[in-house]
Amino acid sequence: MQGHLSVRTCHLLLSVSFLTLAIPSGAMAQTVATGPVAADPANEIVVTGTRTPGRSRLETASPVDVLSSEALRAQGTSELGQALANVAPSIDFPRSAAVDGTDSVRPATLRGLSPDQTLVLVNGIRGHSSALLNTNGSVGRGSAAFDLNTIPTIALDRVEVLRDGASAQYGSDAIAGVINLRLREASEGGGGTVSYGQYVTSVEPARSEYERRDGKTVNVAVWQGMRLGSDGFLTLSADYLDRGFTSRGDLDRRVNPARVTSRFGDPEVEQVSLFGNFGAPFAGDWDVYGFAGYQFRDSTGAAFPRLANNVNNVASIYPDGFRPMINVRSDDVNSALGLRGPVGDWDLDLSVSWGRNQLRFRTLDSINSTYGAASPTDFRDGKLAYDQLVTGADASRLYELGGGDTLNVAAGLEYRRESFEITQGQVESYARGPLGGNTALGSGAQGFQGFSPANVVDVSRDNVSAYLDLEAQLGRLLIGVAARGESYSDFGETATGKVSARYDFTDSFALRGAASTGFRAPSLQQSFYTLTQPQVAAAPGGGVTIVDTGTFPATSPVAVALGGQPLDPEKSFNLSAGAVFRSGGFNLSIDAYRIKVRDQLALSDNLGTGVNATPQITALLAPFNVSAARFFVNGIRSTTRGIDVVANYRLPTDAAGRFDFTLAGNLNEVELTEVPTGTGTITVPALFGQQRIVGLERGTPRVKVSGQTNWELDGFGALVRATYYGSVTQPAPTPANYAYTGKHVIVDLEARAPLFGQAELAVGANNLFDVYPDFVPETNAINYNNGGTAFPYYSPFGFNGRYLYARINLDW
Template sequence: MRSRSTLAVAVSTFALVQIPFAAAQETPASPVTASDAPAAGTPDDVVVTGTRTAGRSRLDSTSPVDVLSAASLQHQGTTEVGASLAAIVPSIDFPRSSAVDGTDSIRPATLRGLSPDQTLVLINGVRAHTSALLNVNGSVGRGSAAVDLNTIPSVALDRIEVLRDGASAQYGSDAIAGVVNLRLREARSGGGATVSYGQYITDVNTARGSRTEHDGETVTASAWQGVSLGSDGFLTVSGEYLNRNPTSRGDFDPRKTPIRVRSRFGDPDVEQYSFYANAGKPIGDSGWEVYGFGGYQHRDSTSAATPRIAGGTGNNVNASADALASIYPDGFTPLIAVESEDLTATGGLRGELSGWKVDLNVSYGRNKLTFNTLNSGNATYGAASKTSFYDGTLTYDQLVSGLDVSRELPLGSGTVNLAGGVEYRREGFQIGAGEPASYDRNPSLPVPAPSTLGSGAQGFPGFQPSNVVNVHRSNVSGYLDLEAKPVEGLTLGAAARGEHYSDFGDTLNGKLSARYDFAPWIALRGTVSTGFRAPSLQQQYFTSTASVLSNGNIVETGTFPSVSPVGVALGGKPLRPEKATNLSAGVVLRGGGFDLSVDAYQIKLRDQIALSENLSGPVVVDVLKNAQITSVTAGRFFLNGIRSTTKGIDVVAHYRTRSDGAGTFDFTVAGNFNDIKLTKTPAPAVIADPLVPGTSATLPLFARQRIISFEQGTPRTKVVGTIDWSFEKLGVTARASYYGDVTQPSSNGFAEDDIHTGRHTIFDLEARYQVITNLNLAVGANNLFDTYPDYVKLTSSRGTTLNSTGLVGFPYYSPFGFNGRYVYGRVSLTW
């Protein structure tokens, strides 16, 4: 079935490609800028990502680059940058996870199915800071600390460039899968404002029944304004306000009468406001310019944890809920509130010195997450418990300063562009403790206390004083980048970058690239490179533990740094950087309003970092006791040891035609065909009991569940077809997105118990009308036909119960979410 679907997609793409290409060869025409994919040769087509040669277009580059205009981001029902990218670029996915704590609020994006932190994000070419959040739960991207793309309002963007190629030799750590460069709007005058409203109007069909939902009401108001600074400078300011109500897509809960939906499995409740500014001002006639950009976002996001049922019997007994029954007679659903404050500030100076282009900049970024648990309780306090708790903070900050120089020099009958630079980066990570009631056990409880009562706030226990960290590291790097055109039609590139980190030492990476244009309408291109990703501070030092009662003693279990006493006792070692080898080869065809690129790639990764399984049991307790650790009985930590090979093909076909009588048609069909295989994983740990000679335990470090998440947690096939039509005052955008099957692995190791999303096609439609010159109206629907992933069944084929509580209705690995049809309207005003 999968092969037939893939074949059908390939045939359709080939048919779309062949007809317009033949026509383009017969009747060449001047290219016109498209809304989704700018035509080659236009100002909007010039890219700065993946090349340091001025004037290079996306179709002239040695590596594949997608260019997404502001219009393509705006012609959707969402203003989220992550979701907008995923809707247009097949190689990017933006899963809408739920019931995974902070990851509900800070969602990561993936490129080519790799970890979210293996894609580098730039803002105007400067490294962006990551989120403070470390994803330690069971969602896609487990173990990563990635950039939160949604901290930047889409109204502030002029375009986005996505480099689908390894680029560590050019940009440093993280650029294994590729680079996303967010380029801010530049305007000296004019402005605009937009207000949109939408909600989900959907029929929800789960394993236990059906219902209709109208929820997720979303209001977005945004505006931007260009201001002239003197006769030659500019300042562009942008702002956005978003208010989104939560959604609920859980199944009916059978544990208590009446049977009803008790969970809130879906999108969180969000209120946020964002501001961004971008400015540049020449310094007289010196040829130098001072520039700066930055922004601030405040986001309040509230997601739901697992509902606690009071008064249950048999397997449904919840002692903690029963202990709080005087406060919540029918049980309760804890809410996890995450307050995110995100700041970016960058300033620089650029100009020309002795024929060299010089760019000096300094950037600071900071993300602080404050956690609170609401509608909850600490069961060990019973009726005296608080119902809301301050759980602590996570903070990450980054200071980057860089100097870049470049110059184009003659080389025989051609030219060579010589670029180089140095960079200094300082990173910091902090964990702040919550209030005692968020993590402790009631000190007045008898000892031994009831072991069935959980400590701290139900749903999200706070960070303990033993979890507090405040760590920093620094690194310096230097690079050299050459791009030459020695003869007509041939482009050669070479780059090398060396880095020194204060924690793990040195790394050196290189890249070679080549392209040959056989004729104006056909070119071949290819690259080979090495790459790396430094272990994040979050992965090295994140600590989160929970106090539990064991044999009358309060002990801790949770996540520990690999170099902590607990981590070392259990076999932890200092983390090494991940390393990659990238190969790519492709062809570019173009003529008239048509272009096609096909790029094959292979990414081999070694020393990948992952979170181990939780190690527990009598032998683990004895190992820790032997290391003089008696307050901990179990733990997990990050480790190296994974190797993988990713192979795939990216295809992008684009055609634009215009006629006086029918308007302008813009067609794009793009597909990503991706396959990931883990070729090596950490072997189970054989742990000898130091206190009982001859006794040992074999414990898994990396279970099947993690392997399947790596290999099948994102779609192996994704194809997006878009038609954009405009005629006089009318405009229509129609999009179809095909998603291959995604596997959400079972926790018991049986493939029959895995949950599958199925193969589905999602249709989006938007219509626009220009009422007067400066006023536009739009109406549309994302997921027009109300398509859902396959629902979670009650039992698997081997009889395992998969859905006993009704907590989840659909796989939270779904690459297109599980909210159904979203209907919206938008009013836009420009001046």
């Protein structure tokens, strides 16, 4: 899994980029809209990555992509995370399945790094992460990241993606970059969309071939702009989603006749999102602004089936076996209030924001076999909750240095308080009942076990930070310097810095680059999440005893006995260099980067089982009545190298309409250069096994290139997009059981036509040619799982096949 990006591969990517631009039927881009575009995207003003007013995305020292609201909605998906991944090759949003809560709260990655190493802002204000910690074998294992799908696309004006380290500018988490979700600002007008779609596909796993018509999706979204006072605005948005489940399993030969017993695919989702964004004059030259959003999501995915003869089945309740369902109900709040205005020659911005995510878990159609026929079949498993309060004060001033030269000075202070809670579930969801002495029976609700009293957590921390950001325009030379210091109540202080530069040799050509240090504070979820499961084991003096196994905080007595220590922040060093070229309707940017991360956090393998069942670990765990444990450990070092290529050509014609040819590609390689094998107290064969290493190195595409053409004329339009995905590896305990997605090209198509004056009808297909990742061979005992996981769920384009949709857009 080691090595460097080859010169040949780099040349291939660049050659494909230029060839695609030369052929009008190719092309796609991550920095321009993929639907109707009113203004020249090359001149879009950005606020992410620079605090100097008035800079466009092609004038910055670091690469910034601008994705318009039209780009995000002119697709066959209602998910913001999926929409971003479709038009931004540096973003990956795999469709996890059979990984518990991660089925419902899916994380996105930028440049192949961990989902929590990308900072998400809402209107320039730090967003809050999900309460969910991804603990299973999905992309992003061990992370607690911002849930992009909590923000409806109807509420957005655009999204800015800064593809560069920015911890010195924005604080923790911005190792890979920053995604800034900018809300719609409108004082009049309105619009809405109504869409319907479903998968119409032929499924061909290893053992069978069948047709599917599922995943039926209805999405209704509206927005309305209103005047607030004489010069203010209030923009309200609402979004409703009803999405059916998908199922892509293979034949299970353990039943007769063989049939698909799993429900391997997307969960069933019903979701309501409400958002409001406002701004208005306040006391002279000052403005008051703010936003508030709420989303309720009810999502139900499937666990693996339990057959009728399963030892954990109770035949009197489920004579034919059962398939547990995992229900996650999410309540998510985003809110902010601020004042901004001049104080002398300075512009001052004061803000306070609060966000909260609560997840309530239920296991349905299940059983706790240790209660026998008296077991409930529906279980309340408990809750996770995370909230964040941020107050900030920012000041900036633009100094005129003479001769057209300027110096922008920005400085600020921020206070942040976070809290994390785990609430226990009902007793039957986690306990061992009257039949608990039977060592063959599992504990708690089958499929997803509830949180026990021992797992209850209510913790918080706070931090204060200060930054200074200088940006000087000296003729054709742009120089930026930023520094930031932070103090956390749990692990102490950290400091980061960034230097960036850009030189415009001509009005058409510029070189740019940056060097920065970054950090990511360990999340409260990583520091304190715990879920333990009681199991029956042989007692030393004979008979049986109940022992625990599961995930423990690194500072718990169990973890400390094994060498666990308080978690330290991850540290990074980022280098980037690039070029920008623009002429007429054409623009091109090429950026290379290298990101080194040390003290990276990861969730260990289980210690006390399998190859890690050593006599030393058994002895250390015995006083705590624990048979196996895992916890977070610092110590991984990684290097990420890559190249981003983004290009666009806008061709307006009098007779044939306007064409936008756009293309983007990302070539990315993640290499783990150091992996700890012990904690200082113990040394084990697999503190982080090869399965974890491969998941980090090969879990996202090394190559992703996408080309798109968009055409418009007199209200008619069409879009075609082709995206090439390099192969991704879904790991397993042994290389023989790895699953590979293969290399594939996905084609999306959409056609638009005017309808009844202000309305527009769009029809389209995502994955027009019904392409699937390579199926998992039935000889792959681990990843095939008796047909229960017939395709790799690491697939960056999913495994649902062709999706057909129709959408009506209406403006008023």
